[in-house]
Amino acid sequence: MKLESYVYGKWVAGAGAGVGLRDATSGALIADSSSAGIDFASVLSFARERGGPALRDMTFHQRAGLLKALGKMLGEHKPEFYALSTATGATKADSWVDIDGGFGTLFVYASKGTRELPNQRVFVDGGTEVISKTGTFTAQHICVPLEGAAVHINAFNFPVWGMLEKLAPALLAGMPVVVKPATSTSYLTQLVFRRMIESKILPEGSLQLVCGSLGDLFEHLTCQDVVSFTGSAGTAQALRRHPVVISNSVRFVAETDSINSSLLGSDAGPGTPEFDLFVREVVREMTTKTGQKCTAIRKAIVPAGISADFIAAMKERLQRIVVGNPALEHVGMGPLASLGQRTEILERVRLLRNEAELVAGDPDQFTIEGASRDLGAFVPPMLLLCKRPGSARAVHTTEAFGPVCTVMPYESLEDAIAFARRGEGSLAGSIFTADDDIACRLALGLAPMHGRLVLINRDCAKESTGHGSPLPHLVHGGPGRAGGGEEMGGIRGVMHYMQRTALQGSPQTLSRITGRWIKGAAQVNPGVHPFRKPFHELNLGDTFLSGSREVTLEDIERFAALTGDTFYAHMDEELAARNPFFGGRVAHGYFLISAAAGLFVDPDYGPVLANYGIDALRFIKPVKARDRIQVRLTCKQKTLRADKGYGEVAWDTEITNQMGEPVATYDVLTMVSEDANPGNI
């Protein structure tokens, strides 16, 4: 079978013999892979000219809808994905991380896109910046999709998740993607990809797949393209210094080698829940995916006094792990992804053994269930002990990308921090302690060198997602050796595919561009009370200016009696006079916003369904008895929930006094029906 690529809208088999891809357990040939003959300039221009415009024509919510649809559709094909995944050496549990983990990422981005991004094409980044005295000239940052292609170069260890975790934020941003999976497991990526193409959920040009090398693709990159690389530091560095990447300032996100640490607190001796949790987690990180995770624990940093107990507990648990054919139910750890990986890891272990002794797992003597030692890429879980980590080198800088971990005893927390930092930048670290003082010291010591830190104790362990699991909500990446990049992190990850631009101009012009009414822009009297208008008839800037109302001492007294709020500043002239902000008895702030509602509410049945909240309420000036208040409401932002028959409308609201001075400002949040007669909902 020739593994096909999907480029410029069609499936293409590469020319020539290609690379043979083999089952990790049996060594059986699965497919040949080659990208020879592909025109990479055309791949990029197809993304730019077909996929990009189609995606940019949608709103964030529409694109989030595509992700959700993809996730649902792929979920229906799980059995065939799990079946093929076994060939990569994955046990069922390993496949779950890769396959269900990948689909989960699509759903999280679909959900975040709908909740945290606007239902429009421009993302408004941060608040308006005040840059002029009277406000006729103002500023607002926006983010718009880059107009090139996102080139995703993925690692072999997560053929499904690795594709989907990058694809989700890129598509949500509005950028078409070119997926280049690592060759050795690309047959699984290709199967999942094929189902996405067949489903026709995405517009043509949004997704292309290159099985094999990227040829001269880098020669054609511009500043509108993004490269996101996962793999070895060496390859990342070579790509990052590519002349075109350098001269065109091509955005380059790298997630590379990482020597990750897990630290056991000095409080967490044998018999404590944290000790047991730590042992379990180190074993899990060593053996899940046969240790082929860029986030796996490579260094177990433990109090010197209990390192022997820790090693004993580890040996006991590791002995129980059955190594063998991942298709067998009772096998706990399958082979590495390829024989090449096995050769490399055994070489790395030899390097480590110059500074550390092997205390568990012998690569020359271990049992393999249901598979051949010669044909499959098997190694046992190997635990090493480095007695003097302070003076060692290789243990801090050598990534053995398999079931390999080195124990490092420490005397003081400072040493523990120093050993972890010797990794020179890591993706993930974890800390096991029940003592929050220790947790805090270790976390702040590790934070500058880590992209993610997990703090585990008996209270959170049950719901913990573990040391080694990147989550779409959280930044995945780390400084230094880890590549200096950031992926995911919720909406942060979407921004890697967008250009941030500072806009300056009149509030009216900026409102027009951003789709959000900005203070100073026109306030339009729409002729009717805006609460009479169904969602689609409302315009940004539609304004209601209420009548005015005198606030009386009787109002204050009655409000206090009704609510029970008898704070002295409202009730006692003499005491209130001592208050540095009030200088006398004042109306309740809660009365002001309640009376303002009385002034602005249109009481009759109509399209406004509910006032579901308030944002950013600030009381600016006290209101005293005999002051008159008035309120202004201006339609500020509209977010349609198309499938629900209504939308969210935020109203810029300002209460002023008889001098026209603002006394309170806030956003009133309402649900407004698409229907003038919302009984039909």
Next chain:
Amino acid sequence: MKLESYVYGKWVAGAGAGVGLRDATSGALIADSSSAGIDFASVLSFARERGGPALRDMTFHQRAGLLKALGKMLGEHKPEFYALSTATGATKADSWVDIDGGFGTLFVYASKGTRELPNQRVFVDGGTEVISKTGTFTAQHICVPLEGAAVHINAFNFPVWGMLEKLAPALLAGMPVVVKPATSTSYLTQLVFRRMIESKILPEGSLQLVCGSLGDLFEHLTCQDVVSFTGSAGTAQALRRHPVVISNSVRFVAETDSINSSLLGSDAGPGTPEFDLFVREVVREMTTKTGQKCTAIRKAIVPAGISADFIAAMKERLQRIVVGNPALEHVGMGPLASLGQRTEILERVRLLRNEAELVAGDPDQFTIEGASRDLGAFVPPMLLLCKRPGSARAVHTTEAFGPVCTVMPYESLEDAIAFARRGEGSLAGSIFTADDDIACRLALGLAPMHGRLVLINRDCAKESTGHGSPLPHLVHGGPGRAGGGEEMGGIRGVMHYMQRTALQGSPQTLSRITGRWIKGAAQVNPGVHPFRKPFHELNLGDTFLSGSREVTLEDIERFAALTGDTFYAHMDEELAARNPFFGGRVAHGYFLISAAAGLFVDPDYGPVLANYGIDALRFIKPVKARDRIQVRLTCKQKTLRADKGYGEVAWDTEITNQMGEPVATYDVLTMVSEDANPGNI
């Protein structure tokens, strides 16, 4: 005079002859510059070991205070800075941009640091992420200062602002800085720097200065260091591909060449205010700083039908610009910064003339006031016309870094956008139009290729800060040719000097590390009502749980009568039953939060001075007559305003019903005195 560097706590004169720095007008020798003999590894370790820890020991507010003090102190030395600035070729107006502009940046960062950052050492980035079902395991991103040095390599054109605009966000983040000014104008940078050191405002090690080359400094960079470069694309690229930068993933921010465009809308013919504003702005951008601004307008893109009018208007205005000795009051444009610059710019203009004709300004024939043509680096303002910008190349890619601009006529808005985008990534663009449809089309067409866009019309022109002025509030940087970096942008700029880390753990542990109470962390009954506690006695987690109160139909009626809010959902059972969210008559949301205040307020005089606002109020479940409500307040975040005698305290607030279900959640914001008896304020 030998220009000294300031390294490892002392002033050091470089060895050897050095480079001669000359007055731009007279050619007189001002100083010799050399960094020979400096130990650059020690420069970095001095920053890391002395400056870093001292800065990190302070809170953001304390560091903001340093910036404010620096700005004030430097303001007292203005006369000597202005005097020396003339030697760089700057007129008084040019010096204002550089000197007062630089000081302004310090003040803006001081102010933003105090308002937008917490008064603590850890920055909490974004909200808590929900990653478990019951909330015992949660996540929060934080940012902490990088623990290396910020190496700032600055350009010659802004010897003061160029230093301060980078130094402000770095110091605010808590990173020590090594300043490396461009050699030709480094004598002015050095004078300003010397006053900062003499003032002893900053802790030792926070600031070092290298006048001359950086020697082997790059060999010693790690992933905890940041390089921020401003200058030519060629140098940026060479530094960016330095092996140590690549292999250690050293953060590298670049702001380089940029061919910036200004577009005149098709509506803005002669006689319109926008036409006149455009002419004035292009002239200003050509001549301010003798056109030596990375943001200056290099391409004036105008409707073809009025390009002749535009050129005529430009010629008329340019003729009035007096070129000469910048010390003379009536001189409008001084020399370039050096004779080397003059040679380079004249060469670039020759290149441009292959595709464009010179329509104003003749470098071989122009008048110079009060200076010698041979000794000073003078050129006239030069306007070119490129009749076929669609087929031209050099005009889109050649930056003549002086008073040089090329006019490009366009037929359609699509062409105008395409011409601007041919710059391949720009720092700044501007659009002059009174038509917001045109503004919107042009802005969204340009946005992916620009870091900043200014939209000018008659309404905002008076308060406009202009095309070419970066503001500390706004991102300065751009994609592609502009270097792909971002500086400033308010607090965004501070984050370049910090590591973002995702923390996962129990709410209690994360509250401890972040200094912010997180939902799920302990709620502690402090024994007294927390409103009785002065600021410093309050602890995160201090909680008040109120008694409960029944909500009656009479409450609803009385509240409606008092406030005037007679929305049907509160008043009419039958209509309310039709509402999809309520299904029957409900209490006013405003009544709930008012009654909640009645339940939680401690009425007597005490340290709580005011409830100054509410954030993120959401009504979650309707409350009907005969429901009982109760409220919980938990101390969530404390921000001391040390100089004011009080602090801001945010209270996580939740109203629940008799079933214990949340009906409303919000943050109550209070001002709490440091004094138990705040009459003393």
